[in-house]
Amino acid sequence: MSPPEILPDTADGHARAAAILRQGGLVALPTETVYGLAADATGDAAVAGIYAAKGRPGHNPLIVHVPDLAAAETLAGFPDPARALAEAFWPGPLTLVLPLKPGHGLSPRVTAGLPTVALRVPAHAAMQAVLRAAGRPLAAPSANPSGKITATTPAHVLAGLGPRIAAVLDAGPCAVGVESTILAPAPSGTRLLRDGGLSREVIEPITGPLIADTTPGAKLEAPGQMTSHYAPHAPLYLGGQPQPGEIIIGYGAVQGDLTLSPKGDLAEAARNLFSCLHTADALAAARNAPAIRVAEIPETGLGRALNDRLRRAAAPRD
Known part of the structure; x- marks a missing residue:
């Protein structure tokens, strides 16, 4: 197989990406x-190509990206709580799980057989340009092998997926660094299906207290709900006493081989999380280290999303 095309973040690059799609x-x-x-x-x-390239289980639904609220309304119904959230936070790092409309036109593989669809209006200018040039909704889970460390740079994408994809649009590193927050709004209350780049503290003035439902039982409702996810090859531990030979990822005053944020800034830590995990995993392999250990992170604001990713990365592997 040929290596993927590397497309520039220009009008020509956006047009080429749209043509391939x-x-x-x-x-x-x-x-x-x-x-x-x-x-x-x-x-x-x-x-189906997404699932094959990622090795993603077919029961794990995908997020559908659209350019604006009007496009989203052609695919799903918007109860009042959902509309309020969309108007407040779109474009942005928020995904809404909503009931499909008849005649939506999406592949049934996108929803994994569910009567709902996960929708997002992204804020990134390049993604917006490609959406508008392609003229159709785009399913787009994270660009990495299923269950492994998320990609936040083109280099991460190439290392994980390589020739299994046609192209990579190179716009440098991502600004937020963790996936979108996923909500399921309804008149009876709004369920939180995944912590992410939009914190609970920002959301709850609109929704009231969120109902956390981030690890369901038999059936997944949204991406990011699998118990084991985001995993490096090396075992990963959170907090606790460092052991000899481990690769240490620090935070704030806790120093290490790498650091999420020397200032203890949660936004900086979110931007650095997956890059630090990629680098730590490479160091662990080079040094034959027994494990990676990450310093404790406060369970507040973006810290909830960081801790969610790290707990799933540390979970027992399937």
Whole structure:
């Protein structure tokens, strides 16, 4: 297989990405959160290609990206709580799980057989340009092998997926660094399905107290709910006493081989999280280290999303 095309963040690059997507190909695209592996959400074969390239289980639904609220309204119903959230936070790092409308036109593979669809309006200018040039909704989970460390740079995408995809649009590192927050709004209350780049403290003035439902039982409702996810090859531990030979990822006053944020800034830590995990995993392999250990992070604001990713990365592997 040929290596993927590297496309520039220019009008020509956006047009080339859109052309590949319209032809059913896979393109890694930047968003403000992480790089997404995009495909035409209306094409069965294109969406099947996402699952194959990532090795993603078929029961794990995908997020569909659209350019604006008007486009989202053609695919799903918007109860009043959902509309308020969309008007407040779109474009941005928020995904809403909503009931599908009849005649939506999406591939059934996108929703993994559910009567709902996860929708997002991304804020990244390059992703917006490609969405508008492609003229169709794009399914785009994170651009990395399923269950492994998320990609926040083109280099991460190439290392993880390489020739399994057609192209990568290179717009540099992502600004937020963790995936979108996922909510399921309803008149009876808003459920939080995944902590992410939009904190609870920002959301709850609109919704009231969120109902946390981030690890469901038998059936997944949204991406990022699998118990083991975001995992490096080396075992990963959170907090506790460092052991000899471990690769240490520090935070704030806790120093290490790497640091999420020397200032203890949660936004900086979010931007650095997955890059630090990629680097720590490479160091662990080079040094034959027994494990990676991450300093404790406060369970507040973006810290909840960071701790969610790290707990899943540390969970027992399937």
